[in-house]
Amino acid sequence: MGRIDELLASALAEGRDCIGQIALRTRSEGGYRLTHRDDVGRDDLRVSQTPESAREIATYDDAGVYRPLKTAPNLRHGWALHLPDLAAVRAALEYFYPAALALWLAERDGRLQPTAMRETLGRQTGMYRVTGLLTDPQAEALVGELCAQTRCLRAMRWTKTPGGERIASLPATKFDPEHDPAGAGARVMPLLCAEMCNLVVAEARPVVKAAQAAAAAAASPAPAAAG
Numbered sequence: 001m002g003r004i005d006e007l008l009a010s011a012l013a014e015g016r017d018c019i020g021q022i023a024l025r026t027r028s029e030g031g032y033r034l035t036h037r038d039d040v041g042r043d044d045l046r047v048s049q050t051p052e053s054a055r056e057i058a059t060y061d062d063a064g065v066y067r068p069l070k071t072a073p074n075l076r077h078g079w080a081l082h083l084p085d086l087a088a089v090r091a092a093l094e095y096f097y098p099a100a101l102a103l104w105l106a107e108r109d110g111r112l113q114p115t116a117m118r119e120t121l122g123r124q125t126g127m128y129r130v131t132g133l134l135t136d137p138q139a140e141a142l143v144g145e146l147c148a149q150t151r152c153l154r155a156m157r158w159t160k161t162p163g164g165e166r167i168a169s170l171p172a173t174k175f176d177p178e179h180d181p182a183g184a185g186a187r188v189m190p191l192l193c194a195e196m197c198n199l200v201v202a203e204a205r206p207v208v209k210a211a212q213a214a215a216a217a218a219a220s221p222a223p224a225a226a227g
């Protein structure tokens, strides 16, 4: 059994049977059952038996809209995955929540090295190089909105600068891996965020560009009055 499978086994033994919006249960027939947490008691779910089914389930929300952020709290309902062993569960969870178990294992081992926001923005190239000019107030507003628990279930482990302050516009629960992001108080397997994701970096660009345009407009001389 690999280390991540061992992590899953110990998590279940500890009673951590939820991850994000997913409930993980053992089956009396053997193996495991994954469902949306809202669907645990339902017996009318569409059942699949391969980990790869998770890829399609995770791609669209209940309304059929593409989910660019897999940790957004809009996981589709109405499905169940019946899987034979923890290796299959691990593979399915990798589709649902990419890298989540590896990040948690790294944190448990004391190996997780989050990348500070300034490092992430500072290494951008091409059209995103300008995001390095994002000011702290702009970052607080942007991250406070895009990373709020209503938008993303990950617990933030990165800070603004290496070893520095965290984003002050987010509540303390956003930084607590033990907090159940679904608000149900369950013991969860955490979803960790080790660095600002590409979606937030992409949204930083128009913020900086708009501020630059506003500054340029304010600095340019007013046209002379006709006459």
Ligand code: SF4
Binding pocket: 071, 146, 147, 152, 153, 154, 155, 156, 193, 194, 195, 196, 197, 198, 199, 200
């Ligand atoms: S930066 Fe992290 S917490 Fe924020 S939206 Fe991206 S994955 Fe979620």
